[in-house]
Amino acid sequence: MVLGAAVVTWILTIREMDGMDAGPGTDLGGLAWYVGVWVTMMAAMMLPSALPMVLVFSKVSRDRERHRGVYAPTWVFVAGYLVAWTLYGLAAYGLYRLVAWGDPGFLRWNRQGPIAVGVAVALAGVYELTPLKTACLKHCRGPLHFVMHGFRKGVGGGLVMGVEHGLWCVGCCWGLMLVLFALGVMSVLWMAIVAAIVFVEKILPRGIWLSRATAIALIALGCWVAVAPGSVPGLTQPGTHAQGGMADMPGMDGMDK
Secondary structure: OHHHHHHHHHHHHHHHHOOOOOOOOOOOOOHHHHHHHHHHHHHHHHHHHHHHHHHHHHHHHHHHHHHHOOOOOHHHHHHHHHHHHHHHHHHHHHHHHHHHHHOOHHHOOOOOHHHHHHHHHHHHHHHOOOHHHHHHHHHHHOHHHHHHHHOOOHHHHHHHHHHHHHHHHHHHHHHHHHHHHHHHOOOHHHHHHHHHHHHHHHHOOOHHHHHHHHHHHHHHHHHHHHHOHHHOOOOOOOOOOOOOOHHHOOOOOOOOO
8 A cells, every 4th residue: 555655646746747847946836736746745755665664553553453452543654654744844845935035145056056055965965974863764764663662542643653753754864855955856856866765774774874875975966066066967957947946936036137
């Protein structure tokens, strides 16, 4: 069910975002539209890596129902997980609107925009090396202890557990999502790259050590974007797309003036 939902949401996301990649500073649109797209994106990107936790939760819930009459629906757990990522998305949207309202001219792509994007990507790489990242990643890679010792019964309990696990996941991956926002949140290419990194770190053996390699790669990518953004493969240059980019954020028109 979870993998099926991930496949469907990937298809929907690709169809919805076709031709919308405007690079850094892509206009996020109205709140209702953005939330719908964001939740679909998170389901596509995060559910595959969350599958081990979902499977363990489902098994423990069924076992407890048989032996104790205590049950927490798996779909409620998944919904709670997506609630946590929705909260992250809303915070990012609020920050975007605040920046757009302030109209900081230095963020225009022909000024310090590439440097700002490069710094954001490099900072995400630095976060990969922090103890907090390691602790959150260990939680995401070890679902059994969380489910066995933190199990809550009923629909409300399943929802709370889903939100709690989702917050751990946000702690693990918020930096990687920052990379997505920085390079182009409507880019299917960068979305796929970030989703692959999340999956590798959470699922594959030695994922914690692989996060160190991710850190080096992101720091190098951040420097590359800051110094020579036009040479970065797959990075759409703002202002070259019909939909715009950082130059077309509300309050950032007239980039070339």
